[in-house]
Amino acid sequence: MKSLRSEISFNTLASISVVSALIIGLSIYVYEKLYVEFVSAEVDAISVNMAVDLIDYIDEPAGSFNQTGILLRLDEYEYAEAAYIFGNDGTLLNHYIGHAGFNGGLTKPQEKMSPQHNQTDIDKSISTLSVGLYLTSSKVIVVKTVGEEFFPMGKLALVFNLEEALKASRQRYIILVTPSVALLIIISLFISTRAQRRAMRPLNTLIKTMDSVVDDNAYDVKVEEVNKEEMLALSRAFNNMMANIKKQSEANRQKNEMLQKQQSQMERLANFDALTGLPNRQCLMKLLSNELALAQKNSHELGLLFIDLDGFKAINDSFGHDTGDKFLLHISLLMDSTLEDNCTLGRLGGDEFIVIVRELTSPSYLEKIALKLVEAVSQPHIINRLKLDSSASIGLALASECEYSPTNLITNADVAMYKAKDDGKSRLVWFTDEMLARTQRKVLISTRITDALENDAFFLTYQAKVDSDKNITGFEALLRWEDEVLGQVPPGEFILIAEQTDKISQISLWVLKQLRYEFPLLLEAFGSNVVISVNLSPLDLNNHNVTQFLLHELNIGKLPASNLEIEITESAYMNNFNVANPFFASLKELGCKLALDDFGTGYSSLSYLTQFDIDTLKIDRSFVSKIGESKQSEMITKTIIDMAKSLNFSVCAEGVETHEQAKFLINQGCNTLQGFLYSRPIPLMELVDKTVNQSQDA
Known part of the structure; x- marks a missing residue:
């Protein structure tokens, strides 16, 4: 790889050589021009002297001794080629061929001529020239008048050969100048090399400093800033660069330390609990x-x-x-x-x-x-x-x-x-393995609930409510599920799991949407006064989708408010009192009825009953089932009925399965009875068909 110093030396040598050649060429050109001017002036002076001397002999016969003697003066001039004496009529009176004439001749002022050229052609060529000085690339021709300008007696023409003179002069000049130029080039190179070394010294120092930075990874070095514009700029740029690198290196070191700390913290956060410090x-x-x-x-x-x-x-x-x-x-x-x-x-x-x-x-x-x-x-x-x-x-x-x-x-x-x-x-x-089986069933039921909602695997059944004369006054809509994998799943099992997995509100929405289609059939089959009861989960009271959907459907009449009764358990009402009361107030304004289900099992304060705007108290089946067996249950049941009447609530007893239970409840003034004694939960179409058949039999 070329170094900068060698490239500069080569360029310096080339520059000096080119300049020297140009100077030599220019000096040769000037020298030759001056030489031609000198020779021309000398030839002109010789021609003047000879023309004056020929005045006395121009009239002599051609080739006279005196004419020849004057022409022979040219022998002392090495580059004299020829001389011609012409009369006034252009007749060649005498001529001379010099040493240079044996090497060339002139047929025209612009061309060379060999010694073998015809003399007559030379005479004619020269004789036609007018008085004056003529220069060609290799000749000087001077034509002078012999005698006075106004009384010419003839003409004298001198021809000098410049080519050989110039060639010899050029060779001598080159021989003399070349050693001097070579010496000048050597001196220039020596001076240039010394100057380059001195000029390159800061750059070499900078290079060594940079090498030390690479070898030692030391970024706190500086170079001296010299008083040369370029090197000063380069030194300052290097020092600034090193300062920036040092600053950046320090910043990177600090960042690396911070990253290492952060990585350690992240590893701890990834593996240990942030609050307790325990493994996560x-x-x-x-x-x-x-x-x-x-x-x-x-x-x-x-x-x-x-x-x-x-x-x-x-x-x-x-x-x-x-x-x-x-x-x-x-x-x-x-x-x-x-x-x-x-x-x-x-x-x-x-x-x-x-x-x-x-x-x-x-x-x-x-x-x-x-x-x-x-x-x-x-x-x-x-x-x-x-x-x-x-x-x-x-x-x-x-x-x-x-x-x-x-x-x-x-x-x-x-x-x-x-x-x-x-x-x-x-x-x-x-x-135990039995625990796992129960848990797996819960997980499977939770998963299948989603499939059941998507595939309409749920269906509604209706259990009749009757008065003391066994007339149907309403129905309670009860949800059933027949799954293709699990078979028939009891409501007491899947509803609890649905509540635990936050899917109960999706089920409640499905029930309300299904009622929109089944309500008209129930009203048509059992009259416009029949009341359909629907259970809401405690979680539904806090679910905006359920409450707003129900209110919207009641407002637009898709669900008839006067025929709908919402059942909510005592404990659900108590635990969601602040949320439930405004919602139930909206339902009451639309004409819905409210029933408090499972009354007596929630351990609530009786004072809350004065704040419940309900229509019906439902006596829990746990009390009804012990009528005839437990005097305590009978007393509680009688007390609930009496209290409800005093508060102007209607009373409904659920789980009625025997005539003895029914008789006791009727005697105590219970308004509505519900249980297997009167009807089991029946799907809609079966219930409608049964009613139609009974009407036809009647």
Whole structure:
């Protein structure tokens, strides 16, 4: 690769050589021009002298001795080629051929002529020229008048050959000048090289500095700023660049440190719970998988505890998230201090924790750990100067029961934990296969509910309500589900699951939409005064889609308000009182009837009845079923009827199955009876056909 110095040296040498050649060429050109002018002036002077000397001899015969003597003067001139004496009439009187004439001649003033050219042609060529000086590329020709200008006696023509003179002169000049020019070039190169080295010294220093930066990764170097414009700019640019690199390097170092800290924090956040500092779900799954693989390899047992705090939601909702978070942190520290070294506590999320117990010696040991945790949590806790009560429901499972599968192990413990909650909370429950079967059925029912809604697998049945004379006054719309996979699913099973999985409002919307099509058939079959009762879930009262759809359908008349009765349980009304009252007020304004279902089972204050704008109290079947068997149930039933009458409520008893029950209720003044004694829930078309047949029989 060429260096900058060698390229500059080459360019300098080339420049000096070109300039020298141009100077030599120009000097030769000027020299030759001056030489021609000098020779021309000398030839002109010679011709003048000879013309004057020929005045005395021009009249002599041609070729006279005197004429020849004058012409022979030209022998002393090396480059004299020829001379001619002409008379006034152009007759050649005498001529001379010099040393140069043997090498060339002239036929015309513009052309060369060899010695063999015909003399007559030369004479004619010269004789035709007028007086004056003629220059060609290789000749000088001078024609002079012999005698006075106004009294000419003849003409004298001299021809000098310049070509050889110029050639010889040029050679001598080049020989003399070339050594000087070569010496000048050498001196110039030497001076140029020294100057280049001196000029390139800052650049070399800069290059060495840059190499040291590359080798040592040292960015705090600087170069001297010299007093040369270009190098000063380059030095300043380099120093500024190095300063910027150093600054950027420092910034990158700080960023790297920050990124490393952030990465460490992110790894901690990814694997540890931000609130409690315990291993989180992701970390627990990795840890559990590793521990299970090790336990299976070494044929050891591993136990898992699934912990859920009872009552945490109430604490969080009542006292705020700050108190809830502090409570969780307190409980996590408490549980962690209770555990031994072979146990790992982690937080799955919310108020759910798990404990991994390695190298479990026996199931009783796992149970002992769970009992200690239940006892530790089931104590009063002081948080933010509040005394908070809580407890823990714990599910226990063993790795060997699920073939050391981490997912199945957590599922088993989770299922057992929910069983502990169902059994009354603040306890521990071991996992069994029956629990898993029930859980799997719940999951399957939840999944199939969605399919049932999409494929219209639900259908409505209607159970009649009668008065004391057994006349039908209305029907209660009851939902049924016949699934192609599960078969017939009882409402008490799938409705609870639908509420737990937030699908109950979708079902309620389906029921209301279905009623739009079935209501006209019911009114046509049973008269315009028949009342159809529909149950709403407590969750429906907080679902905007359900409440607004019902109000809209009543407003536009798709559902006849005067024939519709909305049933809501006592506990649902109580738990959603602030939301339910405005909604029910809107229903009442449109003409709907309201019924309080399952009255007597919600343990509510009777004072609330004065705030309920209802039309009917429904006595729960748990009281009706014991009429004739329990005097206490009969007294409660009688009291409910009397209270309802005093408040101007209508009373409906559900679950009437015997004549004895019916007689007691009628005697106490019950307005409406409902139960298998009068009718089972019947699908619409079957109910309509039955009514039509009874009318025809009558």
